Amino acid sequence: MNNEHVAKLQTFFKSLKEQRLWKAFVSSITVIISLLGLCSASIDGFTSLISSNLFSFISIVIFAAALFYMFAYFFIFAPPEHAVDAGDISCVCMRFACSDDMDNIHKIARSWFAAYMLIGSERMGSWLNHDNKTFRVAELNSIQNEKIMILGYYIALPISMALYYLIIDQRIKEKEITPNLICKFDTPSTEAIYIVDIAKVKDAGLYAGWTLIADLLRYISKCFDENINIKVIGAWAISNKGKVAARKLNMSEIKTYRDGSIFFEMTREKFIIERGNKNSLIGRHCSTPFQENYIIPY
Numbered sequence: 001m002n003n004e005h006v007a008k009l010q011t012f013f014k015s016l017k018e019q020r021l022w023k024a025f026v027s028s029i030t031v032i033i034s035l036l037g038l039c040s041a042s043i044d045g046f047t048s049l050i051s052s053n054l055f056s057f058i059s060i061v062i063f064a065a066a067l068f069y070m071f072a073y074f075f076i077f078a079p080p081e082h083a084v085d086a087g088d089i090s091c092v093c094m095r096f097a098c099s100d101d102m103d104n105i106h107k108i109a110r111s112w113f114a115a116y117m118l119i120g121s122e123r124m125g126s127w128l129n130h131d132n133k134t135f136r137v138a139e140l141n142s143i144q145n146e147k148i149m150i151l152g153y154y155i156a157l158p159i160s161m162a163l164y165y166l167i168i169d170q171r172i173k174e175k176e177i178t179p180n181l182i183c184k185f186d187t188p189s190t191e192a193i194y195i196v197d198i199a200k201v202k203d204a205g206l207y208a209g210w211t212l213i214a215d216l217l218r219y220i221s222k223c224f225d226e227n228i229n230i231k232v233i234g235a236w237a238i239s240n241k242g243k244v245a246a247r248k249l250n251m252s253e254i255k256t257y258r259d260g261s262i263f264f265e266m267t268r269e270k271f272i273i274e275r276g277n278k279n280s281l282i283g284r285h286c287s288t289p290f291q292e293n294y295i296i297p298y
Helices: 003-018 021-042 045-052 054-077 099-112 121-130 161-168 206-226 240-248 268-276 281-285
Strands: 090-096 135-142 147-159 192-200 232-237 252-256 262-267 294-297
Touching (some): 090 206, 099 135, 099 192, 161 192
Antiparallel strands (some): 147 192
């Protein structure tokens, strides 16, 4: 095996470890071996199991696949969060954005969105200057390589219900939203939170994406608690990944457009119910309160 093949294998196993797939894989293999051991003890060999009891064999395969999904769900889609110490190789800092982040934010946006959908950097910058509390970024800090980069971001705009309905009906485009139409999170005029973007560096992995979503959910939870005038949150899902994420959060599909994109929303009442359910994604993530600046391992 030459050095190139070794390097590819090392990259592959590093990717598995970073995305926590290896835990799901090891757990599923353990379950399968255990089940086969139990079956072989009660039946004359694995071959007999397949030939004489095909139904039982299929049941075992389905059971093992279900357990694999369960472990994959817990370790990939909703990874646990831990405190991090200075000895860790890399970590992610969640914080509000600043003007220095704008170039990197727009670079990530350009990698995902077509030109006709892209919000210009000047427009984004005007929103940020109006209220930096509308932008959150995940900043990757690699201690080993002394490298800092923006791993992902999201934009949540506090707006009136009038503007919210204009967006749903496509009577105003996101790029046409001027700063004077954006409210402040703590004012009575804020009646809705519109999630404009949530995006990560493309090769960052699922963990980075769900880290952003977890922070967004805690931020929304805080906003609901601090401002009783906020009635709803909404998001326009264009990509399949966005639609999957919205459905996993149990958001309601309000409108489907000709291009296949879907507008999702969740009312205050439904969010509070989901937050109270510790088995839901919202309930699990919101069990930890929102913090303006915090560090998690990556």
